[in-house]
Every structure is written in C-alpha cells, then in structure tokens.
Amino acid sequence: MADEQIPRKQVELRDDPKIISPPMVVDPLYSCSPVVKVILFIPLVTIDVELNGVIVKSVGVGFPDPNGALISMPSLLVAGQKIRARQRTASATSGWSNLVIVKNFLVDYPAGPPRPVINPAPVFECGCRTGVSNLLVGANAWITANAVEVGKVSGCNDHQGINVSPDYGIHQDVLAQSDLCGDKSPLSALEQSIGFPYPLPLLGFDAVYEGSQQIRITNVANGARVNLKVNGVNQGTSGCWGGSLLWGLGSPLPAMATLEATQTLCSGNPPSPPGTTTVQPCGNLPAPSVYPVQIGDDHIVLINHVWGATVKVYINNVKIGQGSGTVITLTQIIKAGDTILVGQEIGTCKSAMLTVVHPLCVAPPISFNPASLNLFPVGSFEYNQSGAKGSVYYPAQTDGVSTPFNKRLAKIKKVPFVVLAHGNHSESDPSYQGYDYFQVQLARMGFVVVSVDCNSVNGSQSGGGVVNIEARVDLIIQSIKLFQTFNASANHLLSNTIDFSQTGLMGHSRGGDAVVMAPEMIALADVSINAVLALAPTDFRGWAGTNVNPKKFQFMTILPAGDGDVWENNGARFYDRSAPGKFKTQLYIYYANHNYFNRQWVLDEGMGPARMQRFEHEEILSAYGCAFFRNVLQNDNSTFGFLVNRVLPSGCRVDNVHLAFQIKKSFTVDDHEQAGGIATNSMAQPTSQIGLTAKEFPFRQNDPGSFDSSFFGNTNGMVITYEKQNGNFVSPLKPVQNLKDKEIWIRVAEVFAGNIHPDTGFQLGLRDANGTTAFVDSNAVGGILIPYPHPNRVKSMLNTLRFRSTCFEQSSKRFNIMQVTAIVIRCNRPVPHPPLAFDDLQIV
Amino acid sequence: MDATEFNAYNQHHGPLVQFELPPIKTLTIKRVKFTPPKFKNIQSSLSKYKEAIEITIVTEKPIPVRAATPVLYIGKVKVSYYVPGKATNEYRFYAFEIDQLKDNDPIIWGWNNDPVVNLNQTKFSYTSKKKGK
Numbered sequence: 001m002a003d004e005q006i007p008r009k010q011v012e013l014r015d016d017p018k019i020i021s022p023p024m025v026v027d028p029l030y031s032c033s034p035v036v037k038v039i040l041f042i043p044l045v046t047i048d049v050e051l052n053g054v055i056v057k058s059v060g061v062g063f064p065d066p067n068g069a070l071i072s073m074p075s076l077l078v079a080g081q082k083i084r085a086r087q088r089t090a091s092a093t094s095g096w097s098n099l100v101i102v103k104n105f106l107v108d109y110p111a112g113p114p115r116p117v118i119n120p121a122p123v124f125e126c127g128c129r130t131g132v133s134n135l136l137v138g139a140n141a142w143i144t145a146n147a148v149e150v151g152k153v154s155g156c157n158d159h160q161g162i163n164v165s166p167d168y169g170i171h172q173d174v175l176a177q178s179d180l181c182g183d184k185s186p187l188s189a190l191e192q193s194i195g196f197p198y199p200l201p202l203l204g205f206d207a208v209y210e211g212s213q214q215i216r217i218t219n220v221a222n223g224a225r226v227n228l229k230v231n232g233v234n235q236g237t238s239g240c241w242g243g244s245l246l247w248g249l250g251s252p253l254p255a256m257a258t259l260e261a262t263q264t265l266c267s268g269n270p271p272s273p274p275g276t277t278t279v280q281p282c283g284n285l286p287a288p289s290v291y292p293v294q295i296g297d298d299h300i301v302l303i304n305h306v307w308g309a310t311v312k313v314y315i316n317n318v319k320i321g322q323g324s325g326t327v328i329t330l331t332q333i334i335k336a337g338d339t340i341l342v343g344q345e346i347g348t349c350k351s352a353m354l355t356v357v358h359p360l361c362v363a364p365p366i367s368f369n370p371a372s373l374n375l376f377p378v379g380s381f382e383y384n385q386s387g388a389k390g391s392v393y394y395p396a397q398t399d400g401v402s403t404p405f406n407k408r409l410a411k412i413k414k415v416p417f418v419v420l421a422h423g424n425h426s427e428s429d430p431s432y433q434g435y436d437y438f439q440v441q442l443a444r445m446g447f448v449v450v451s452v453d454c455n456s457v458n459g460s461q462s463g464g465g466v467v468n469i470e471a472r473v474d475l476i477i478q479s480i481k482l483f484q485t486f487n488a489s490a491n492h493l494l495s496n497t498i499d500f501s502q503t504g505l506m507g508h509s510r511g512g513d514a515v516v517m518a519p520e521m522i523a524l525a526d527v528s529i530n531a532v533l534a535l536a537p538t539d540f541r542g543w544a545g546t547n548v549n550p551k552k553f554q555f556m557t558i559l560p561a562g563d564g565d566v567w568e569n570n571g572a573r574f575y576d577r578s579a580p581g582k583f584k585t586q587l588y589i590y591y592a593n594h595n596y597f598n599r600q601w602v603l604d605e606g607m608g609p610a611r612m613q614r615f616e617h618e619e620i621l622s623a624y625g626c627a628f629f630r631n632v633l634q635n636d637n638s639t640f641g642f643l644v645n646r647v648l649p650s651g652c653r654v655d656n657v658h659l660a661f662q663i664k665k666s667f668t669v670d671d672h673e674q675a676g677g678i679a680t681n682s683m684a685q686p687t688s689q690i691g692l693t694a695k696e697f698p699f700r701q702n703d704p705g706s707f708d709s710s711f712f713g714n715t716n717g718m719v720i721t722y723e724k725q726n727g728n729f730v731s732p733l734k735p736v737q738n739l740k741d742k743e744i745w746i747r748v749a750e751v752f753a754g755n756i757h758p759d760t761g762f763q764l765g766l767r768d769a770n771g772t773t774a775f776v777d778s779n780a781v782g783g784i785l786i787p788y789p790h791p792n793r794v795k796s797m798l799n800t801l802r803f804r805s806t807c808f809e810q811s812s813k814r815f816n817i818m819q820v821t822a823i824v825i826r827c828n829r830p831v832p833h834p835p836l837a838f839d840d841l842q843i844v
Numbered sequence: 845m846d847a848t849e850f851n852a853y854n855q856h857h858g859p860l861v862q863f864e865l866p867p868i869k870t871l872t873i874k875r876v877k878f879t880p881p882k883f884k885n886i887q888s889s890l891s892k893y894k895e896a897i898e899i900t901i902v903t904e905k906p907i908p909v910r911a912a913t914p915v916l917y918i919g920k921v922k923v924s925y926y927v928p929g930k931a932t933n934e935y936r937f938y939a940f941e942i943d944q945l946k947d948n949d950p951i952i953w954g955w956n957n958d959p960v961v962n963l964n965q966t967k968f969s970y971t972s973k974k975k976g977k
Contacts, residue, residue: 387884426909460906464913464937465924466889467881474883481885509911521886538911543956544922564860565911568957594911605860605910792959 003289004356008343011354014318019331021323022094023047023087026068026137030105031079032181033138034155038085038097039068040325043213043308046088047071050096051081063214063308064325066246067157070137077102077138095331105136105180111409113139113185114375115444116176119159120222120242124196125170126266127223131241132176132188133159134374139180145172145193161241168193168223186377186406189399196221196265203261203275206307210255210282211347214308217245217261219275224263227271231257246307252347255281282349285309288342290355292363295336295807299329300357301365302342309344314354317341334359336810361807362781369651370627370639371619373445379403379493380439388475388482389453390432393443394494405497409446414499416633417483418442418531420451421476423509423538424468425601427459434598435508441622442629448498452479454511466540470521472514476505477522484524500524502633504531506625508598509566512537512557516550516574529553530581531632533625536560536594539570547714550578554632556585556643558621559797560592561788564607568701568712572797575660576699576715582632585643586660587624588797589617590788597621608790616653623649624657645782645802658785660747660800667843669823670731672696672716681731681841691727692827694720699796699839707835710751710796717798717839719751720762722831729825731841736769737820739805743844744823747798748778752787753834760784762836764801765824766808766815773824774808774815781807784836796837802844865914866905866933868953871968873899878938890925896938897945899923903933912955917963918970919949924956945970 023041036057038047041064049057049071061069077083081102086094105113119133130151135141135158142152143162151164156178168174176188203226204218220226222242228235230253238245240263253259257279264271288311289304300313300321311328313321315338321330334340340357343350379396383389395406395415409415420439422431432453439449457463457471480503486494507515512534519529532550534557541548555578557571575586593606596617604611627639627649641647644661648654670681678696681687687694696718699711707719720729750760761784763775778784781801787794809817823841827833878896881888899916907914916923916937921944926937939945949970954963 423911424909459909460928462909463928464915464926467925468913470883470886470888471881474885477885523885536911538913540913540924540956544924565863566957603862605862607860 003287005287005353006341006356008350008352008354011317011341013314013341015312016319018092019319019322020087020089020092020094021321021329021331022097023085023323024327024329025083025085025097025100027098027100028108029077029083029100029102030136030138030180031077031102033077035070035072035138036083036085037068037070037137037157039064040323040327040329041069041087042089042310042322042324047085048088049073049083049085051083053082062248063246065214065307067159070155070157072155079104109136109375110412111375111406112183113178113180115186115377116141116178116188117374118174118176118188118191121191122222123168123174123191123193124221124223124265125193126167127164127193128167128225129161129163129223129239129241130174130176131159131161135160135178136180139178141176141178144175145169147173161239163239170195187398189377198269200224200263200265200269200272202273203263205259205261205275205277208253208259208277208279209285209306209346209349210279211252211349212279212306212308213249213252215247215249215259216307217247218243220245220263221265224265226261226263229260253279255279283352285344285346285349285351287351287353287355288344290342290357291365293334293340293357293359294363294365295334295359295361295804295810297334297359299327300340300342302326302328305344306346309346311342311344314341315339336807360780361776361804362802364645364648366650366654367641367647369623369649370630370642371441371622372651373626373630375446376406376409376444377403378440378443379405383482386478386482388479390451390479391436391439392448392450392483393436393439394448394497395443395446402493405493410497414497415446415448416502416504416629417498417500418447418449418504418506418629418633419476419480420449421472421505421507421511421514422451422454422598423507423511424458424462427455427461429600431455431458431598431600434600436599437618438622438625441626445626445630446634447629448483448494450479450483452476466544469510469513469517469540472511473518473521476514476518477524480522480524480527500527503527503529504533504629504633505529506533506535507537508535509594510538512571513540516548517541519553531629532556533558533628534571534574535597535621536563536566537571537574538566539573542570542573542714547577548574550574552581554581554583554628556587556624556628558587558589558624560594560606561588561590561790562592562606562608562611563594564605565594567607567790567792569795569797572712573700573714576713580662580664583643583661583663585628587620588658588660588799589620590656590658592617592620592656607792608788612653612656619652620657623652645800658799660798662745662800662840662842663844666745669733669841669843671840672718678718683734685732685734687732688730689728691724692720692722692729694718694729699837707751707837710793711837712795712797715839717837719835719837720825720827721835722827722829722833725828725830727827730767730822732822733820737843738818739766739820739843740817742805744803744805745800745840745842745844746803747800747839748784749796749798749837750784750787751796751835751837752794756786757834759829760834761829763826763828764803765826766805766817766820767822767824768816769819769821770814770816772812772814772816774812775826776803776807776811798837798839800840863908863910863955865907865953865955865964866903867964868901868903868966868968870902871899871951871966873897873971890940893940895942896940897942899937899939900929901935901937902931903935906933907935912957915954915956917952917954919944919946921945945972947971
C-alpha cells in the first residue's frame, strides 16, 4: 500500500532547531574492543562518547549509512564499563543515547567468536577489497590468500571491508578469520578467487538530489575499483567489496550536475562503460517511506530514504525527532490518535511532501533472521547401518565430510539433536537430502541434525494408511538409536557430543504425521522429544477416526495454503488439539505449495494462485524453523517473539505468513469447549448477545453440526452472523481483572460467503466496572485475513490477533484498565457482512 | 448477481492430473490369515488382527506416489492398509472390520482426502464368497 502523503506547505510545522534525536550505541559492546559503534546520527555532526559518566571522546563523524561510525576509544573496553553517546550540531545537543554495559563476549559466544563470512562472495582475480561479515564489533579481522595475510583491520565493524594488497591472483585460496581478546574464530568457508566474466557491467546510481553529499553506486563487481567524476572532475578511486558503494562527497552537489562512474578489475581488461546520472533539483526530493508504527514506539523505521538525508518527525505538527539512517529515535512515545508526519531534508532542500503515519495497536517490527546465526563450520556424513540410513550435519572443526566435531563446543556442552523425516515420494529420489540447507543452518548454530532416509517405505513400497506412518516412526527411532550408539562409542567422531534430552523432530508430509506419532511410541532411555515441527503433515489417524492429541512438547505446524496434495492442511487438526507444553504455533502460508521445502521434490504440485518461488519457501522454513528449535532446544529466548507474532524475521516473505499461537501461561476466557454452549463462557459466566447471532459449532470436517464445510481444524468455536451494524457479544470476566500490561488474544477467521468482502472486521472492547467500554478495531492489530482461494475449498483458517491493553487505555480516558469486567465483540461493520469464526479468547 | 473471479476458486475441482488414480482392472476378495507388519522398535496398530479380508486389485497403471493414501471404500468401511503385490500394478488391501462388510456393497476407489464428488465408482462390489465379481 502506498504511503499517505500531504504537501508540506499545507501544514504549519513547529521545527525547534534545538530538538535532535539521540544517536544509538550498538549493543552489545565487548571487552577488548578498541571501538564503540554509534549509529542513527545526523550526517557530519560531532559525537560525544561517555564512559562511566565521563566524556572521553568527541569526534566528527560522516554519514550513518551504511554501517554507522566506529569511534576509537582511549583504551580497550573492559567488562562492566558503561557507555553512552550523544550528538551535537552547531545549534543543538541531543539527549544521551541508550546506555550499554560492556561485557565479555564469551557470555554470548561461549565457544569463541563466530565464524566470519566472506560477503559478498565470490572473490575475483584482481579484486582489491573484500567484505567480511558475521564479525564481532571491535574484533580484529584479516584475510589470507594462499595462507599469506593480504589485509587486516583492527577494531572492525560487524560487516567490514578489508583492503587487500597485493590484489588477488587467480585460483587463490581466500579465507577470513577474526579474533577478540586473542581468542580466534573459526576460519571462514573457503573461497577460491576466480576470473571475472568480462565485460564489467555498467554502474548505476540511486536517485541523487540537489544538495546531496552521499551517493550510492550500484552494480559493482566484487573487489573492483570504482572511479567517480562530477561534471568531469575526478573525485578519486575507491575499492569496493561489491554490490553497491556509498560514496561521501566533500561538498553538496548542485542541481543538474552530471555524475559518471566506471569500474575496473584487472588492468589488462577494459573498464566498464561509464554509468551516468544527473542530479535532480530540490523539488523532486520525495518524502521518506515509513514502516507501520505501533502505539508505544519510541522510534520510527524507514523503508526508503535518500542517502545522507536528515529526517524529521513531527507529532501533531511538533518536531519530536531529527536523525538520519534507517531508524529515527524520537524524544517522546507515540500514543493512540497521534498523527505522525515525516519529511526529509538535504542541506537546505526539504521534501515537498510529508509522509503521514497513523499508529497501530499492533504492527510487529522486522527483527533479525533466526536462521542467520553462524558460529561453526559444518561437517557431515551419510550413514547406513543397523537398518538406519540417512545423513547428518554437525558443528565441526572445519567444513567437510566426517571432519572432527568442534572441539571447543564439545568441551562446553553436549548439543541438541534434531531429526528430520521426509514424506512419501518416488523412492528413486534421495528425498532425505532435500533439507540439506536446513541441516546446515541448524548445524552451524550448534545442533546435530539427522535426516532419515525413509525410501524403504516410500513410493511403490509405501503401502497405505496408518501403518505407513508407523513404519516411518520406526525408521526415525532406528536412526535415533544408531546415534545413541555413536554418542556412546569411545571413538566415533560424535562420541559424547549429543544431548538426547533436547531432541526435536521435523517431519514433512507423511513424515509430519510420523513426527507427531513418534513421541507417543518412542521408548529410548535418555531421549526427550521437546519440539515437534509438522510441515504440511497428513493425519491418517485422524482420517481413520482417531483424534490425535499432541502433548508434552512444543508444537509448530506449517500449512501451505496452496497445497495441492494435503490440501486440507491436516496440521490444523494437530494444532487445535495440541496441549501446549509452553506454546504452540501454526503458520498458514499463502502462495506456498507442498513440495518446495524439499530440494529433491522438484514439481510444484500446488493449487490455486501462483505459488512463491522455491527459495522463498525455504526461507520461511529456515527462519521460523530455526526460531522454533533455537527457542525450545537451545533455550534461546531471543527467538520466542517470532513464534507469537511479536516480531517478524528479516529475510523471508513474512507478508505471506499468518500465525495462530497459544501459550500455556494464559488465562482462557472462552475456548467454546465447556458445557452449557454459547450461553456461558469457559469461566462459567453468562454471555449475552444483541444484534447478532452467535452460536457454537464444531470446527472440523464431516461433522453434521458444522456451520459449513469450510472448517478443517479439530476443535469447537463460535460463529457470529451479523444481523445489524454494532451488534454485541459480551463475555463477562469473574473476578474483575486488572489487565494493565496484558494482551487479549483471540483467533478469528472470515467465513467465506462467496465474494471477497471489502471491509471484514470487528471491534474488540474491554468493559470496566463503571460500564465504560473501550474498543480497538481488528484492523489496528493486523486485520482479519482475506480467505485464500484454494480451488478445492476456501477454508475458514483461524489466525490469532493480539490486542495490547495499552491500546484500550489510550482509546478512552474514562476507561479503567485495572477493573475490567467483560470482553465485548462489537460487529461494527455495515451489513451484509460475512460471518466471523472465533475461538480461544485469552488473556496473556 | 455478478460473481468475481475469486468465486470460481470455490468450485470443487478434481485432483491434479498427476494424482489421478488409475482404474481398477481386476479385483479379487478372499478371507486370509493375517500376519501383521513387524517393526524393530514399535508394535503395529494392526498387531491385534489375526485374520483379514484381502482385496487384491490390479490397476491399469501404478498408483501415483503422493502424501495422500489410496482407499477402497466398501460401504461404510474405509480400507487403506495395503502392500504391493507380486504382479505388476498389483496391490493387496486388507480390511479388518469383517463384520461390517456387507455383500453387494459397492466398492469405491479414491484418495483419503478426495472430496466426495471426486471418488470413483468401480464396477466391483463386495462379496463374502471367495471369488470377486
């Protein structure tokens, strides 16, 4: 959706020059680092860095993009030191930034610094600069070519460009490594330098505007030298690690100036043809594009801005933030009803338009990618003994087949164990190899990951029904047994490395059915299955009439909405009946098919609208699957937010991922399972309804009591049919609840009525002891999902909406969040309106 | 009333072409002693059965390989357990609810997750006599 914008001249803005945002000190800071990293500052300001209450450094800085400023400290950092920063312009001084306490990096990385990544790869012959990522800020990083050091940076950034000298030759073995406090990281993956497939591409430019002092040049070959001219005047030559290059200029660019850039690699080959652009006049400077804002935020995130621009943020026409970079910190908290205006400026040039933002109750921010944790090289081997067959990936000393297990990690702890099981497919294809990408990702963050070859019960040998699922369970258990023997062996490379008390399972298709069954049937000493991920699973037992009740483990299921095989999305049945150990979560993925999560399953075999590409399927499994196993098996709380839609992972199509979730530590107001029907809620309180019809129905297939045939789960719920606008369904609470800092969760789906409805929704209200009801609209918390047009049936697939209590507090001054007596569903849309299905009204 | 294109998606469609079940050429029925499948680590849910009705079918082509499982519907009984037979495209299905099988019940052939409209009537019906019709 395009941003709402208004002309700047239509509003009278109060732009107090003394108000500028504080910068941000990047957390964590580690002992032994000679630098502090500061981001989100205004271009060309002075940064003051305070250490334990004393300003120890004041330095001028350049531009905050692409990766902040590294400010050298008088001495190496020491654990326990307290650091913060502020910025100064000629007319203003910001408040202090966040306070960061220096810590020993071994707290976060007990097995040593993470493994550097040569990024971008590959490295080309004659390249003069290489990017290295996955570094700890402040570490020393270096590059070797054929075992000779060719470049080094002390006190590096997390993604650091390293100039190399001499330039790379052809077919050199290039490696990166780092150390902090003298503690060395593993070597990076090996890159061998290769010749560039000349000719070099034409360089491009992002739009440049009058007054710009920072420009972005694109299409740069890895390691190339880039030369820039402005109006024919040479600005110099800079090495670039590849991709794009942000170039800071000594003076503002005038309108209509011509920029020209070329790149070279080997001197014997011609440079690229000159890429050119013209500086656009001030009047063309656009407004920045802004990510949705949540009530309670103290910052805004920019989706697009002009490089080097200063961004100003106004609430109700009064400036409350001025900064630069992708995040602008604010000097006040955003409240319900605020109108936020955002503009950008370059020098004296101001964007003619302002972006208008209205804060939402819930707009989960994009966070890190849970699949990106990269600590160790990865070893692997195939196994085929004792009736068990498959592959295993594990954290190793070096990459390769049967390389030794990572010694340092082995000294610290035994590592969690994950077993993958594919589904039914031609036995001529090695289906078990289809999740190698996921195995590598988990192994490099410290898991031993097995993928079981189930081909002995696949294809022509598969047989049918529940027994085929049992056969898969048997193969899974047989592989676990084999790895128990490896673990117990004195001389196996996996000897004494695996913690079977932290075992997770992931199964796909019939394999997904099997991993739900396996915990019920496994009887191996010391094995505890704590996490089960069922990917597009079948439910043969359910089909045969047996309710499956997953319990005693954390459960995740992934349901491809465009599945053309398990088109009924049987995982929804498992989800509905799963009793969460700590939590359960369900991902309903639009434009996804059954097969593309497995690299050996080449056909789409989806139905309905065009599906996403294969890599997009994989990225979703990687991000959410790694979040799941990290949280459950590594006790990593940093990934829990992804599983309950509090934050979104970067690096995948989150716009197509729709979650239902539940945690054990919650208070159920109504799950529609109690006796008494719709007349009482789960707290045995009498409900009431007016202006609508609310009834309870089984939410499952082939049940004569169902509302219609669109329900594919296995639970009971409520369907509300609108009779007139503003009908109410009231669910009383007893005793009176203090909902301060709580959330109300409810699962909801539109029951498809034959056409896409233009404004499906409702309002959730909280009623206090004085009878005041505060409402929040479903659109303010993400909205009700538009039903997916699967050709076999448009399903009523319920997803969870989170309503934060602060939103109710801010919507009505008279409302008392400390004394809530009832929860109200108000059907505030005009009729006709499609029916809405609800379940699991909870206080969290 | 007009309909959007979206509406067309709500029609029942057949399975993907590659998932079409091949027609049954022959079908024979007999009562047999049943040997449950044996596993290394678990006991099969069929281990309680000593006897079964064996329904041997030969199809025109191999049964497609997919997640869903093929089923013989005999009256109200769903028969999904099968093993590959020795002949080409031969499959031996086993029914255990023997008392629920009624003579002359039609035999219907489909995937376990087929919408009812997609199930295939066959020319066969159940008989407790030794030979199939």
